Every structure is written in structure tokens, then in C-alpha cells.
Amino acid sequence: MTFLEYAPAPESTAILNLRDEYRLFIGGEWVAGSGTPFASVSPSTERQIATFASADEGDVDAAVRAARSAFRQTWGRMSGRDRGKYLFRIARILQERARELAVAESLDNGKPIKETRDADIPLVAQWFFHCAGWADKLDHVGLGANPQPHGVAAQIIPWNFPLLMLAWKVAPALAAGNTVVLKPAETTPLTAMLFAEICEQAGLPAGVVNLITGAGETGAALVRHPDVDKVAFTGSTAVGREIAKAIAGTDKKLTLELGGKGANIVFDDAPLDQAIEGIVNGIFFNQGQVCCAGSRLLVQENVHDTVMDRLKERMSTLRLGDPLDKNTDVGAINSTEQLERITRLVAQGVAEGGEAWSPACELPAEGYWFAPTVVTGVEASSTIAREEIFGPVLSVLTFRTPDEAIAKANNTPYGLSAGIWSDKGSRVLAVADKLRAGVVWTNTFNKFDPASPFGGYKESGYGREGGVQGMQAYLKAGK
Amino acid sequence: MATTKTTTTARPAARTASARLDVPKTYKLFIGGAFPRSESGRVTEVLDTRGRFVANVAKASRKDARDAVRAARKAQPGWAGATAYNRGQVLYRVAEVLEGRKAQFVDELQRTEGLTPARALKQVEDAIDLWVWHAGWTDKIAQIAGHANPVAGPYFNITVPEPTGVVASIAPQSAGLLGLTSVIAPALVTGNAVVVVPAASAALSSISLAEVLATSDLPGGVVNILTGDPAELAPWLAGHADVNALDLTGAGGLDWVELERIAADTLKRVIRPEPGIAPETPQRILALTESKTIWHTKSRL
Numbered sequence: 001m002t003f004l005e006y007a008p009a010p011e012s013t014a015i016l017n018l019r020d021e022y023r024l025f026i027g028g029e030w031v032a033g034s035g036t037p038f039a040s041v042s043p044s045t046e047r048q049i050a051t052f053a054s055a056d057e058g059d060v061d062a063a064v065r066a067a068r069s070a071f072r073q074t075w076g077r078m079s080g081r082d083r084g085k086y087l088f089r090i091a092r093i094l095q096e097r098a099r100e101l102a103v104a105e106s107l108d109n110g111k112p113i114k115e116t117r118d119a120d121i122p123l124v125a126q127w128f129f130h131c132a133g134w135a136d137k138l139d140h141v142g143l144g145a146n147p148q149p150h151g152v153a154a155q156i157i158p159w160n161f162p163l164l165m166l167a168w169k170v171a172p173a174l175a176a177g178n179t180v181v182l183k184p185a186e187t188t189p190l191t192a193m194l195f196a197e198i199c200e201q202a203g204l205p206a207g208v209v210n211l212i213t214g215a216g217e218t219g220a221a222l223v224r225h226p227d228v229d230k231v232a233f234t235g236s237t238a239v240g241r242e243i244a245k246a247i248a249g250t251d252k253k254l255t256l257e258l259g260g261k262g263a264n265i266v267f268d269d270a271p272l273d274q275a276i277e278g279i280v281n282g283i284f285f286n287q288g289q290v291c292c293a294g295s296r297l298l299v300q301e302n303v304h305d306t307v308m309d310r311l312k313e314r315m316s317t318l319r320l321g322d323p324l325d326k327n328t329d330v331g332a333i334n335s336t337e338q339l340e341r342i343t344r345l346v347a348q349g350v351a352e353g354g355e356a357w358s359p360a361c362e363l364p365a366e367g368y369w370f371a372p373t374v375v376t377g378v379e380a381s382s383t384i385a386r387e388e389i390f391g392p393v394l395s396v397l398t399f400r401t402p403d404e405a406i407a408k409a410n411n412t413p414y415g416l417s418a419g420i421w422s423d424k425g426s427r428v429l430a431v432a433d434k435l436r437a438g439v440v441w442t443n444t445f446n447k448f449d450p451a452s453p454f455g456g457y458k459e460s461g462y463g464r465e466g467g468v469q470g471m472q473a474y475l476k477a478g479k
Numbered sequence: 480m481a482t483t484k485t486t487t488t489a490r491p492a493a494r495t496a497s498a499r500l501d502v503p504k505t506y507k508l509f510i511g512g513a514f515p516r517s518e519s520g521r522v523t524e525v526l527d528t529r530g531r532f533v534a535n536v537a538k539a540s541r542k543d544a545r546d547a548v549r550a551a552r553k554a555q556p557g558w559a560g561a562t563a564y565n566r567g568q569v570l571y572r573v574a575e576v577l578e579g580r581k582a583q584f585v586d587e588l589q590r591t592e593g594l595t596p597a598r599a600l601k602q603v604e605d606a607i608d609l610w611v612w613h614a615g616w617t618d619k620i621a622q623i624a625g626h627a628n629p630v631a632g633p634y635f636n637i638t639v640p641e642p643t644g645v646v647a648s649i650a651p652q653s654a655g656l657l658g659l660t661s662v663i664a665p666a667l668v669t670g671n672a673v674v675v676v677p678a679a680s681a682a683l684s685s686i687s688l689a690e691v692l693a694t695s696d697l698p699g700g701v702v703n704i705l706t707g708d709p710a711e712l713a714p715w716l717a718g719h720a721d722v723n724a725l726d727l728t729g730a731g732g733l734d735w736v737e738l739e740r741i742a743a744d745t746l747k748r749v750i751r752p753e754p755g756i757a758p759e760t761p762q763r764i765l766a767l768t769e770s771k772t773i774w775h776t777k778s779r780l
Contacts, residue, residue, distance in 0.1 A: 249736030
């Protein structure tokens with residue numbers, strides 16, 4: 001090791017106090033599931049973390065009944081002020097246990113501790129803190145006086161930000177007065193179980209939050225349950241379509257946060273140092289497993305070569321490896337299925353004429369890894385410019401005029417996110433106006449805040465999470 | 480009430496010795512600001528309440544629906560890009576022109592929908608007022624639905640409502656003119672373009688409204704009206720990949736659950752059926768909008 005290299009700086013897992021087996025959390029009790037239990041493994045080592053119960057249709061029914069009963073008897077009758085106090089309490093406990101949650105999340109998901117510690121978990125606490133304050137101010141969310149909760153909210157979340165997506169769903173639902181049944185992803189159920197413990201610590205009334213683990217069938221049973229009033233889903237566009245079909249003809253309300261193929265547009269007058277950092281953050285944050293990732297880089301033709309040279313130089317400094325090491329920039333891919341998908345799509349991109357490049361990068365022998373990759377020479381019609389890869393893979397296209405950049409950016413059925421890099425404020429605003437995307441980051445990327453709505457146009461789903469709009473999704477106008 | 484039928488037994492009133500021979504109007508579709516016949520060549524006969532022939536109304540086909548969506552998509556960016564002040568004036572202009580042609584609409588509602596003179600007048604005046612109400616929203620909706628978000632960091636962060644794009648609507652089956660207005664006007668406020676299938680019983684007032692829209696400074700293609708059979712046209716609109724939202728307000732009598740399922744394939748925003756005309760609320764306008772959030776860096780001084 002030369003003096004310029006980093007010494008290993010692994011975060012200790014001693015802070016964790018995990019159980020070997022986790023059950024379902026229904027009606028304030030830990031109950032056995034009737035399905036076949038499954039294991040969650042750490043993506044960086046393939047070692048088993050714990051086993052989790054699997055909820056069958058009967059368990060789903062029990063969870064919905066517990067939520068309904070809590071809605072009728074406690075939570076739905078409670079004053080907004082008291083609901084808010086519970087949520088503030090939860091926010092504080094989340095802050096107190098932040099390090100433990102960050103370690104657990106890195107272990108279960110494979111993402112770097114740097115990100116769980118500095119992004120995921122602080123945002124989780126912030127989300128509860130923000131929504132807590134809404135609970136007694138619902139007359140001001142824009143639906144008129146005395147808006148009403150829907151009732152029982154069924155919530156299904158993905159594996160890329162396990163605890164953050166839980167917070168995005170649970171915090172506004174509870175603030176608005178709904179009770180929830182939430183299903184975490186089957187590859188990342190761990191922090192949801194720790195959240196259940198936090199609900200216990202906070203003394204949250206039984207049945208207000210119910211957590212059921214399981215795979216797709218468990219989620220499908222939850223969506224179809226006749227006593228569910230509101231469905232909130234974050235995940236793939238394909239599953240989002242199935243859910244929209246399943247609730248057709250019912251009174252259920254629906255919000256969907258689905259896939260994306262975000263364009264990150266770099267104009268020739270962009271502040272290049274910041275733009276390079278923004279490109280890296282836009283696609284390699286969370287190994288690119290982000291629905292709003294800036295996965296299509298649109299570079300103005302005259303700066304293409306400069307940008308690519310500097311990007312490759314910067315990518316060469318990214319450190320891939322142990323997610324629990326504090327110096328790690330790029331962690332493990334969440335599952336073997338996801339790794340296969342990324343590998344297949346990159347191979348297809350090359351077969352269609354793209355040129356793939358990765359920095360010299362030693363991949364660990366165990367676990368699921370994919371080196372940061374940039375593919376140049378991509379056409380707008382290429383598969384990797386159209387399909388969501390959900391991995392650390394950047395496709396590069398060029399443009400000459402702002403109109404061409406806008407046309408290429410909008411040339412997708414998705415409409416979740418976009419980025420613009422330019423020093424010219426008037427142009428930034430004009431381009432932002434014309435992009436069909438729910439979130440537009442200018443001279444920054446991948447920023448989130450509970451006071452700021454997030455969500456997509458077109459096939460990226462409907463509804464928003466965060467801000468006033470996020471609260472409206474959990475309420476209906478009062479009578 | 481519904482006086483359309485497809486048989487051809489009725490005849491126009493016979494000419495009497497002293498009466499002037501009247502000039503019946505040929506009713507067509509309203510697509511891209513023009514009034515084409517249906518490419519299918521089909522028409523539906525409209526009779527008055529006493530069973531006398533009034534007119535043949537164009538019966539739109541799947542191809543007409545596709546042409547209408549194409550016209551709407553082409554016109555939408557320009558309409559959305561117009562200033563809110565401009566859109567407000569155009570919507571108010573619709574009310575002005577409608578006011579000037581009040582007598583015609585009152586007459587048509589009486590003849591083909593069987594309304595009493597008083598009820599026909601009330602409906603036309605309510606429709607005019609509904610256009611005025613929406614005209615006033617164009618420059619205010621962003622102020623009640625847009626926000627400067629106090630995010631925790633050095634960013635200027637705003638959220639603005641934007642039109643969702645092309646909206647396909649099945650108009651309410653009652654109150655022809657008012658029902659049609661109640662689904663078109665809220666979509667136009669923020670800059671959507673509309674393809675609408677009016678109630679089969681309201682064919683005359685629908686195309687007369689098209690004439691009002693065509694002379695109200697509304698850019699061609701922003702509203703497209705397809706007289707025809709809602710049950711026949713709705714599935715094509717629900718499945719069209721270039722339609723962003725499906726307004727099923729008047730589809731309660733159709734297999735609307737299937738329409739909602741079809742719309743799920745392209746993840747359209749769906750407004751489920753409701754009885755009567757669409758409610759006059761800002762939520763109705765916002766149901767056809769997206770929220771765009773823009774983050775901009777702010778330097779620390």
C-alpha cells in the first residue's frame with residue numbers, strides 16, 4: 001500500500017442487535033406468517049442475514065383488519081395534534097438510532113455506508129419530522145376545510161431505498177390519519193423490521209402500522225384486498241400497470257412511482273467541474289439503482305470529448321467494494337437477478353454498436369458487483385437508451401441545439417427526472433419549461449427533500465410524494 | 480330525450496305554398512380547427528322531439544379518433560406555451576361568443592333534447608358562466624397549486640402545475656351543452672388539448688359549440704369534437720399511446736371498468752365516471768395537471 005491509498009475503514013456491525021428470525025408485525029404483535037419463510041442475504045458477501053416470514057392471503061387479511069380496526073378505534077379518532085406528536089417521537093428515535101439503521105441498510109441492500117449514513121437515514125428522519133407537522137394543519141393542504149383520510153393504505157415499496165421509501169409512504173399516510181399495511185421488498189426487509197421496533201418504542205397504538213413481508217403474491221393480495229382504500233406503489237412500470245388494472249372499477253385511490261430514463265443535459269457553457277460531479281452522482285449514486293437516475297447523458301457535441309475525458313478520469317477514482325467501508329463510493333448490486341439484468345442490457349448495448357468503458361476495477365470474489373460503466377456512441381433508438389437499466393451504466397448521446405436536446409430528452413415513454421447543466425440562467429429556465437419530467441435538477445442532481453414534491457409524468461406514474469402534493473395524496477375533501 | 484336513431488323513416492317537413500324553403504345545416508366533425516366529414520362516410524340521423532328529421536350528423540370512426548389525437552398533440556405545446564393571461568382571454572372569448580349565439584343554443588336544446596324554453600335558457604347561461612369561471616382560473620391555478628419549497632439546502636426550489644398533455648373525454652350524457660363544457664373547460668385552463676366524444680343525444684349543440692370554439696381565437700386542434708358512438712370510440716382513445724389522460728365522467732353507461740383497464744397499459748391518468756356534469760372545482764382542473772419541481776443551485780455568499 002502506498003501512502004496515497006486509503007487504509008480499510010470498515011464500519012463495525014457490532015452496533016446491530018439483529019434477530020435470526022423476523023415475523024410479521026400485525027396489530028402491534030409479532031406473528032408467524034403462514035407462507036414459507038425466506039432469507040435475506042447481504043449482496044456484498046452473499047451471507048444470510050436473517051430469515052423473514054412470508055405473508056399469505058390470510059395474513060394479508062389479518063393485517064388489513066388490524067389496520068381497519070386501528071383506523072376506527074384509535075388513529076382515525078385521534079386529534080391531529082396527538083398524531084403529530086407520535087410522528088415527532090418516531091422522527092427523534094430514528095435520529096437516535098441513525099447509525100444502527102445505516103449499518104443495517106448497507107448490510108441488507110449493499111449500498112455504501114457513506115450513502116446510508118449521509119443520505120438515506122437523515123432523509124428518513126427528516127420525512128417523519130416534516131409530515132409530523134402537517135398532522136394538525138390539514139386544513140391547509142389545499143383541499144378545503146376538514147379534509148378526511150382515505151382509511152386503510154396499502155403500501156408496496158422497492159429494494160433500492162428500503163427505509164427511505166418506507167418513510168415516504170408511512171409518514172404522510174399517518175399524518176393524514178390513515179392506517180397502513182406496508183410490504184417491503186423481499187430482498188430488503190430488514191430495516192422495516194427495525195422500524196417496527198421503533199414504532200413499539202414510540203408507543204404507537206397497535207394496528208396503526210402493520211408490516212408484512214413476502215414476495216410479489218403477498219403484494220398482489222394486499223392490492224386486491226377489498227377493504228383497502230388507498231394503494232401506493234413504488235417500483236417497476238410493469239408492476240405499476242398490473243396494479244392500475246387490478247384496481248380498475250373500484251373506489252381505491254392510487255399513486256404510482258414507476259421507472260424512469262432521466263436525461264442529464266450538459267451544455268457547452270456548463271461549469272464542467274460541477275457537471276462531472278453531477279453526472280457521476282446522477283448515475284452512480286446507489287449503483288445507479290435509482291428510478292430518477294440520470295442514465296442518459298446528453299452532451300453538447302462540441303464539448304463531448306472533453307466531458308468524456310474528464311468523466312473517465314473521475315470514474316477512475318471511484319472506489320468499489322465493501323459497502324460497510326466508509327471510503328466506498330460504489331457498493332454491491334442488490335441481487336443476482338438485478339446483476340443479470342444489468343449484464344444482459346450492457347451486452348445488448350454493445351451488440352447494437354455502443355462502446356462500453358469501465359475503469360480498471362477489481363471486483364470482489366463474492367457478492368454481486370458491476371463496475372461503473374459508460375457507453376458511448378449510443379443512438380436514441382438503442383435499447384440501452386430506451387430501457388431502464390437500473391444499474392451503474394451511463395449511456396451517452398450528443399446534441400447540437402437546445403431544441404435537439406429537448407427533443408431527445410423527451411423521446412421516452414417515461415417522464416420522471418431530468419438534469420440541466422449550463423451557466424445561462426435564462427436558458428436553464430426555458431429548457432426546464434419544455435422538459436416533460438416531474439423533477440428537473442439544474443446544476444445539481446439527485447436531491448430530495450420532504451418539502452419538495454417528487455413524481456413523474458407519462459409512464460413514470462401518477463401522483464407526487466413530498467410537499468403539499470404528497471399530503472393531498474392521502475386525503476380527500478371534507479364534507 | 481335522446482332523439483338520434485339510425486333508421487331513415489322520418490322526412491323533413493313538407494314545403495307549404497307560402498313558407499320559405501329552409502336551409503338545413505350539414506353537421507361534421509371538428510378536428511384540428513377544421514370541420515371534416517367522417518372518413519368512414521357514416522352519419523347518424525337526428526330527429527326533433529316530434530320525430531321529424533333535423534340533420535344527419537357525422538359518425539366518427541377509429542381513424543377520425545386517431546386524426547383528432549394527432550391534431551391535439553400538434554396543437555398542445557402552443558396552447559400550453561401561451562401565457563395564462565392569453566388563455567384566460569380566449570376562454571372568456573368563448574363565453575362572449577356563446578352569449579351572442581344564445582338563441583341558437585336555446586333553440587337546439589329545445590328541438591333535440593326536449594327542454595322547456597326556461598330550462599334550455601338556464602342551461603345555456605350556466606354553460607356561459609362556466610366558461611367565465613374557468614377563464615378566471617388560468618392565471619390563478621399556479622398560485623394555489625404551485626409552491627416555493629423550503630428545502631434544507633442552498634437551493635431555489637419551485638413546484639409549478641403543468642398540463643398533462645392530451646386529454647380524451649367522454650362527455651356527460653345529460654345536459655348536452657353544459658356537460659360538454661364541464662369536461663372541456665377545466666382541461667383547457669392549464670393548457671391541455673382535448674379530444675371529446677359528446678353525448679350522442681347532444682350532437683347538434685356539440686357541433687354548434689365547435690363553431691363557437693372555432694371563432695373564439697382558440698388555436699385549431701386544441702379542442703376536437705367527435706360526434707359518434709361513445710361505446711365505439713372510447714376503447715381506441717383509452718388505448719391510444721399518445722393520450723395522457725382519460726376523462727370518463729360521462730362513461731357510466733359504458734363498460735368503463737374495461738376502459739380503465741385499457742388505459743392502465745399506458746398509465747393514463749383516469750377520471751372515473753360520475754353522475755351529472757363534472758363538478759366545478761379547482762381539483763377538477765388539477766386532476767389533469769402534473770407538478771413539475773425545479774431545483775436550482777443558490778450560492779452561499
